[in-house]
Amino acid sequence: MIGSFLRSIAIIAASYSILKLIQYSLNKICKITKFDVRYENTLCSVLSSISYYIIFLTSTVLILREFQIVDITKFGTLVTGASIVGILAGVASQSILKDIFNGFFVLFEKQMQVGDFVIINETFRGTIEEIGVRSTSLRDWDLKRITIPNGSISSIRNFSKERMRVVVHVRVPYEEDPMKVLESLEEVCNIMNEQYKNYLFKLPSGKPKGPFNVYGVTDIEDSPVGAKYTITGIVYSYKYFNALRDTKLQILIVFRNNKVRIAYPTHINILHNDNEYRGDF
Structure with missing residues (x-):
C-alpha cells in the first residue's frame, strides 16, 4: 500500500514535470515560427490546454492502476473502469461537449485570439489571456481575471480585427x-x-x-x-x-x-408671486 502511494506521488511529480516541459517547448517553438504573434499565442494556449487534459487523464489511469482499481491489461477491470468513467461522463458530457465544440468553432473561425480586446456576451470586457479547450480567460480593466466556459459564449465583439x-x-x-x-x-x-x-x-x-x-x-x-x-x-x-x-x-x-458651446441639459425655474397687486381706485 505504501509502495502504491509512493509510486502515485512519483506519477504526479512526473506528470507535472512533463507538462511544464511541454509548455516550455511550445513557447520556444512558437517564438521561432513566422506566424502572426496573436495566432502563435493562441496556438500555444490551445496546445497547452490539450496537453494538460491528456496528461491529467493518463496520470489518473496510472494512479488508479496502482491501487488496482483499473487494470488496462485486463479486459474485465478495463470494462469496469470504462463503465465508471462512462457514468461520470454521462452526467457532465452535455456541458463539456458544448464547451469543447464551441471552443473549436471559436478557434477555427478565428473569432478571437490571445491578445485581442473583446466584449463577450455584452457583459465581460477585457484582453484575452488564454483560450483553452473548455474555457476562455480574459483580463479586465481592473486586472481581474475572468474565466468563461466556451459553451456559454453567445456573442463576441472584437476590437482587434486590423x-x-x-x-x-x-x-x-x-x-x-x-x-x-x-x-x-x-x-x-x-x-x-x-x-x-x-x-x-x-x-x-x-x-x-x-x-x-x-x-x-x-x-x-x-x-x-x-x-x-x-x-x-x-x-x-x-x-x-x-x-x-x-x-x-x-x-x-x-x-x-473657437468659442463654440457644447450642449448640456438646463433647467428654467419660474417663480410665481402669490401676493396680488392691489391698487387704489
Whole structure:
C-alpha cells in the first residue's frame, strides 16, 4: 500500500514535470515560427490546454492502476473502469461537449485570439489571456481575471480585427451657427489626420482608406438641448481607444478656442408671486 502511494506521488511529480516541459517547448517553438504573434499565442494556449487534459487523464489511469482499481491489461477491470468513467461522463458530457465544440468553432473561425480586446456576451470586457479547450480567460480593466466556459459564449465583439472606425458624436446648442460648428470640426479632423497619419488604416496603395472627416449633422429631433454632429475616421485597431480619447480631447480644445458651446441639459425655474397687486381706485 505504501509502495502504491509512493509510486502515485512519483506519477504526479512526473506528470507535472512533463507538462511544464511541454509548455516550455511550445513557447520556444512558437517564438521561432513566422506566424502572426496573436495566432502563435493562441496556438500555444490551445496546445497547452490539450496537453494538460491528456496528461491529467493518463496520470489518473496510472494512479488508479496502482491501487488496482483499473487494470488496462485486463479486459474485465478495463470494462469496469470504462463503465465508471462512462457514468461520470454521462452526467457532465452535455456541458463539456458544448464547451469543447464551441471552443473549436471559436478557434477555427478565428473569432478571437490571445491578445485581442473583446466584449463577450455584452457583459465581460477585457484582453484575452488564454483560450483553452473548455474555457476562455480574459483580463479586465481592473486586472481581474475572468474565466468563461466556451459553451456559454453567445456573442463576441472584437476590437482587434486590423481596423476600426472611430465615431465621435457631439451635441451643440441650436443657437450656434452650424457653419461655424462644421468648420471647427473640420479643424479637429485636420489635427487628428496629422497626429495619427502613421496609424490611419491604409489601402495597399498607401492611401488612407478613411481619414478623419466630418460626417455631418446626424440628429436634430431626438434631443431638446441641441443638434448632434458626427466625425469619423478609420485607424488600425490597436490605436482605436487612443484615437477615440484624443478626438474627444481635440473637440473640447478647438471648441473652446473657437468659442463654440457644447450642449448640456438646463433647467428654467419660474417663480410665481402669490401676493396680488392691489391698487387704489
